[in-house]
Amino acid sequence: MDIIAKTRDFLNQTGYIARFTGQLFTLAAKPPYEIKEFLSQCYIIGYRSLPLVALTGFIMGLVLTMQLRPSLVYYGVQSQLPVMVGIAIVREIGPVITALIFAGKIGSSIGAELGSMKVTEQIDAMEVSGTNPYKYLVATRVVAGTLMLPVLTMLADAISLFGAYVGVNISAVTNFRLFFMQILKTLEFGDVLPAFIKTFFFGFAVSIVGCYKGYNSNRGTRGVGNSANTAVVLSSVLIFIIDLLAVQITALLGLN
Amino acid sequence: MQQQQPTEIKKSNGKAMIVVKNLCMSFGNNHVLKNFNLRLNSKENLVVLGRSGSGKSVLIKCIIGLLTPDSGEIIVFGNDVGGLSHHELDMLRTEIGFLFQSNALYDSMTVRENLEFPLRRHWFELTQKEVDDMVMEALENVNLGHTAEMMPAELSGGMAKRIALARTMILRPKIILYDEPTTGLDPITAREIEGLILKLHDKYQTSSIIISHDMTCVKNTADRVALLLDGKCYTEGSFEDLKKSEDEHVKQFFE
Numbered sequence: 001m002d003i004i005a006k007t008r009d010f011l012n013q014t015g016y017i018a019r020f021t022g023q024l025f026t027l028a029a030k031p032p033y034e035i036k037e038f039l040s041q042c043y044i045i046g047y048r049s050l051p052l053v054a055l056t057g058f059i060m061g062l063v064l065t066m067q068l069r070p071s072l073v074y075y076g077v078q079s080q081l082p083v084m085v086g087i088a089i090v091r092e093i094g095p096v097i098t099a100l101i102f103a104g105k106i107g108s109s110i111g112a113e114l115g116s117m118k119v120t121e122q123i124d125a126m127e128v129s130g131t132n133p134y135k136y137l138v139a140t141r142v143v144a145g146t147l148m149l150p151v152l153t154m155l156a157d158a159i160s161l162f163g164a165y166v167g168v169n170i171s172a173v174t175n176f177r178l179f180f181m182q183i184l185k186t187l188e189f190g191d192v193l194p195a196f197i198k199t200f201f202f203g204f205a206v207s208i209v210g211c212y213k214g215y216n217s218n219r220g221t222r223g224v225g226n227s228a229n230t231a232v233v234l235s236s237v238l239i240f241i242i243d244l245l246a247v248q249i250t251a252l253l254g255l256n
Numbered sequence: 257m258q259q260q261q262p263t264e265i266k267k268s269n270g271k272a273m274i275v276v277k278n279l280c281m282s283f284g285n286n287h288v289l290k291n292f293n294l295r296l297n298s299k300e301n302l303v304v305l306g307r308s309g310s311g312k313s314v315l316i317k318c319i320i321g322l323l324t325p326d327s328g329e330i331i332v333f334g335n336d337v338g339g340l341s342h343h344e345l346d347m348l349r350t351e352i353g354f355l356f357q358s359n360a361l362y363d364s365m366t367v368r369e370n371l372e373f374p375l376r377r378h379w380f381e382l383t384q385k386e387v388d389d390m391v392m393e394a395l396e397n398v399n400l401g402h403t404a405e406m407m408p409a410e411l412s413g414g415m416a417k418r419i420a421l422a423r424t425m426i427l428r429p430k431i432i433l434y435d436e437p438t439t440g441l442d443p444i445t446a447r448e449i450e451g452l453i454l455k456l457h458d459k460y461q462t463s464s465i466i467i468s469h470d471m472t473c474v475k476n477t478a479d480r481v482a483l484l485l486d487g488k489c490y491t492e493g494s495f496e497d498l499k500k501s502e503d504e505h506v507k508q509f510f511e
Binding site: 027117120121125126128 | 320322342346347349350352354356358360361362363364373374377378427
């Protein structure tokens, strides 16, 4: 009986999430569009996340290089260090780590903000004033999150590669131009494009989960905390699932 | 200055602003409203009196469309609320003000932005000066002209209630639904809020449903009182009529 109830609950939840997501393509696609709020969210989600993404990106490149170098020196292939670091960052580490940081910062922030608005009746206040809160609060955040994460990932990749260059120069002097030319010569269309495309899905997943959890928050302040927490956990898991699917699809298309 | 008028919504041409017929609403096995009936007349202050948890707030949330009743009809300006599309309901809501018990001010916006929000979304043709004038008029109505640039967190409970009232009134609604407007306020501030309710009622000729169990508020604001008991409208009449009632259920509210 318990299993039946849990299964029913799970299916109900899945249905609610599907309907919540589906509204984005029905309600929110109709004019009038919330352009001002969308731009405001792009600023908050994109621009304000830049320092954190830049810092973590730089450290990621630096540490990866410093960790890889001894192994490559041992096998006498240290000249391949820029290539290895470049491919690792652009194909996998850059998008996934940036998305996880994005989930921690933006997913939790959206979950807590909307959750707080829900329990203090601000969403109801918006609704009774004749404004569709889904369009104003959810659609703007999801579209902004979906578009901003790819931009942040590109910047994180670039800063991460610079971090890798600094890491290489700690042990040996390397020409800046030579380092980057070696990376760019090795990177192919199949390395860059799938990695770039999957970041849109990461951004969408993080934003919609944060909005769903916040929008359906209840049980007061504890509910707000739970919304923020589960938004991060669920979106982090989704990032890995999407990544797994992206790798399989890329392999099927012969882009690996 | 021109208000965007809903084309689909019928306007009130009779005396009844709101008619509630056989309204039923339940949460699981908790049957809150059972065949509840009510009528709000034009330019009338109707107080719905009842114990905590009796379904008073549920009633006005059904009227504004925040909750969907199990059965029954809610007619506002001749429109059946349950039969309206999203857009039609949004348009109807611009004609109805709702003062939340918790005030529900947008805490990430200043007082000015809180008041501008509904204006910007419905009265598109207003110039910045007209918006500023309307915001200042709304703030002056509640004697809080100096708070425009303050954040909601910086306001006292009474000030927040008055700002919420100003925001409720800014679209010049014809009907206002007050959800326990004096709850949680000290007696002096509560009397100030009652005074504002009456002042704005006279100034804008609104019709109101006031949810309350504060008997001083009921006495000061009600043209008519409806007693909600066991999910039904148990009785209704003027404050003085109900005060004189010998019915045990009615008497317990006035003792």
